[in-house]
Amino acid sequence: SDGTRSGFPAMRDFVQRVVETLSVDDNKDRVSVVQYSRDPAVQFYLNTYKTKGEILDTVRGLRHKGGRPLNTGAALQHLRDNVFTASAGSRRQEGVPQLLIVLSGGRSFDSVDAPASALKDLGVITYTIGSRASDSSELQKIAHEPSHALSVSEFTDLPDTPYHYHTHGVFYRRHPSRRDVVFLLDGSDGTRSGFPAMRDFVQRVVETLSVDDNKDRVSVVQYSRDPAVQFYLNTYKTKGEILDTVRGLRHKGGRPLNTGAALQHLRDNVFTASAGSRRQEGVPQLLIVLSGGRSFDSVDAPASALKDLGVITYTIGSRASDSSELQKIAHEPSHALSVSEFTDLPDVQEQFSSVINKVLVSTTHMTPTGPGKKMIDFKGQGYGQMICDFSFRLHIITTHMVCQVSSCNF
Numbered sequence: 001s002d003g004t005r006s007g008f009p010a011m012r013d014f015v016q017r018v019v020e021t022l023s024v025d026d027n028k029d030r031v032s033v034v035q036y037s038r039d040p041a042v043q044f045y046l047n048t049y050k051t052k053g054e055i056l057d058t059v060r061g062l063r064h065k066g067g068r069p070l071n072t073g074a075a076l077q078h079l080r081d082n083v084f085t086a087s088a089g090s091r092r093q094e095g096v097p098q099l100l101i102v103l104s105g106g107r108s109f110d111s112v113d114a115p116a117s118a119l120k121d122l123g124v125i126t127y128t129i130g131s132r133a134s135d136s137s138e139l140q141k142i143a144h145e146p147s148h149a150l151s152v153s154e155f156t157d158l159p160d161t162p163y164h165y166h167t168h169g170v171f172y173r174r175h176p177s178r179r180d181v182v183f184l185l186d187g188s189d190g191t192r193s194g195f196p197a198m199r200d201f202v203q204r205v206v207e208t209l210s211v212d213d214n215k216d217r218v219s220v221v222q223y224s225r226d227p228a229v230q231f232y233l234n235t236y237k238t239k240g241e242i243l244d245t246v247r248g249l250r251h252k253g254g255r256p257l258n259t260g261a262a263l264q265h266l267r268d269n270v271f272t273a274s275a276g277s278r279r280q281e282g283v284p285q286l287l288i289v290l291s292g293g294r295s296f297d298s299v300d301a302p303a304s305a306l307k308d309l310g311v312i313t314y315t316i317g318s319r320a321s322d323s324s325e326l327q328k329i330a331h332e333p334s335h336a337l338s339v340s341e342f343t344d345l346p347d348v349q350e351q352f353s354s355v356i357n358k359v360l361v362s363t364t365h366m367t368p369t370g371p372g373k374k375m376i377d378f379k380g381q382g383y384g385q386m387i388c389d390f391s392f393r394l395h396i397i398t399t400h401m402v403c404q405v406s407s408c409n410f
Contacts, residue, residue: 001037001070003133004105007155008064011103014158016059024052030089031055036075037067042082047089069109072102076115076142084122092123093331095312097282100126102142105155107135116142123310125282131155144280178215180233180277181205182270184262184289187252188224190320191292194342195251198290201345202246205288205352211239217278218242219270223262224254229269234276259295263302263329271309279310287313289329292342294322303329316352318342 004011015033022029027050033043043062049055084090084098092098100119119126127148128139136151143149152158183202187195202220209216217233230249236242271277271285279285287306306313314335315326323338330336337348 001106002066002068003070004155005064005066007105007131010155010158012059012062014103014155016056019052019055019059022052024050024055030091032083032089033059033062034075034079034083035062035065036071036078037065038069038071039067040075040078041065045083045088070104070106071110072104072108072138072142073110073112073115076112076119080115080118080122080124084119084124092310093307095284095310095331097284098122098124098310099282100124102126102128102139103130103155104128104134104139104142105131106133107138112138112142120144120280123279123282125280129158177210178278178283179209179286180217180219180271180279180283181209181286181288182219182221182233182266184227184266184287184291185220185222186224186257186259186291186293187222187228187254188257188293189253189255190257191318191342192251192253194292194318197342197345199246199249201290201342201349203243204346204349206239206242206246209239211237211242217276219276220246220249221262221266221270222249222252223258223265224252225256225258226254227262227265228252232270232275256296257291257293258297259289259291259325259329260297260299260302263289263299263306267302267305267309267311271306271311285309285311287311289313289315289326290317290342291315291321291326292318293320295325299325299329307331314352316345316348 019031022031024031030046031044031049032046035041035043044055044058049058079100082088084092086093090096090098116126125144125148126142128143128150130136130139130149130151132151132153134151136149139149139151140146183205185191185195185198185202191198206218209218211218214237218231218236219233220230222228222230231242231245236245266287269275271279273280277283277285303313312331312335313329315330315337317323317326317336317338319338319340321338323336326338327333327336337352339345339348
């Protein structure tokens with residue numbers, strides 16, 4: 001906006017310094033830049049450029065947009081609808097955490113409440129950096145949590161290098177791998193004989209998880225005509241409690257098999273913060289569906305709704321299942337496995353464990369390290385290598401720039 005004209009070169013330089021630290025050329029990291037004032041203007045999308053050189057050349061050539069008033073709310077909504085999308089290069093539906101960094105130098109003319117909430121509902125983890133002219137309460141509202149709202153006196157005070165941030169303020173540090181794992185078990189009349197094998201399969205998967213230190217959480221839902229939650233993600237805190245409950249599960253019975261209704265129930269009642277889901281913290285959401293028959297109702301809309309939520313779904317069917325239906329439910333066709341009978345589940349246990357253990361996406365958080373300036377170190381440590389979709393959004397209306405770090409996958 002007009003208010004950030006003098007600070008814009010510093011904002012642009014900040015973006016360049018962050019991009020310099022990223023791994024773009026091997027497609028681990030992706031970058032987008034959007035500038036806005038009255039209206040947002042996408043400089044380039046996450047899938048526009050494939051090399052770091054192209055991105056840096058474009059960023060160096062950015063010109064201040066100008067204009068007023070500052071409609072941060074409209075800009076955030078534009079990100080929600082047009083940038084955090086698969087068509088724009090976002091890998092959210094592949095389980096890549098979505099991060100947004102907003103640099104804002106003034107108070108928004110429109111409301112940020114609904115768009116900020118919409119981004120959180122999408123699983124976007126937002127950080128804000130404001131200047132002296134910013135509205136600190138507004139920035140805290142936009143941020144994923146108040147501690148993610150940072151400030152500098154002027155944008156010219158942004159550090160010279162990303163690593164400078166660690167010395168002066170905030171370090172962007174990885175947590176150990178965390179996952180929220182939900183099992184959806186077909187408890188209809190058709191799976192009565194196979195249910196003990198399904199129950200044993202759940203036990204074996206739970207044995208591999210890190211529950212006791214709260215890295216992983218588990219929920220089990222059984223369904224036939226209607227879904228029945230056996231326990232939620234926040235019901236139990238120890239692996240022992242979960243295993244004891246799973247061993248005691250009894251076959252639900254009933255018909256018909258309404259897989260669509262069960263998936264919708266998960267969307268509305270299990271993958272929620274109140275039920276223990278940490279989706280809004282960037283923790284990967286995994287759903288494992290064991291289904292022994294064709295659904296009586298449609299799975300299309302509920303399956304799409306879970307994908308839109310960022311849930312990574314795996315399906316395992318039996319001989320009586322509809323393979324095309326299971327592929328439709330799964331996050332991608334390769335995530336749909338099958339056995340002749342559920343008593344054969346041990347035969348695919350290793351294959352399944354190999355697939356699920358690839359989802360070791362770690363969330364990150366900003367940890368205060370001292371007063372003054374604040375910084376982000378985007379380097380990954382631990383499992384694998386960090387993959388990110390960085391979408392820098394420059395909202396310019398009164399010194400505004402939104403650096404949208406649109407995802408990090410490890």
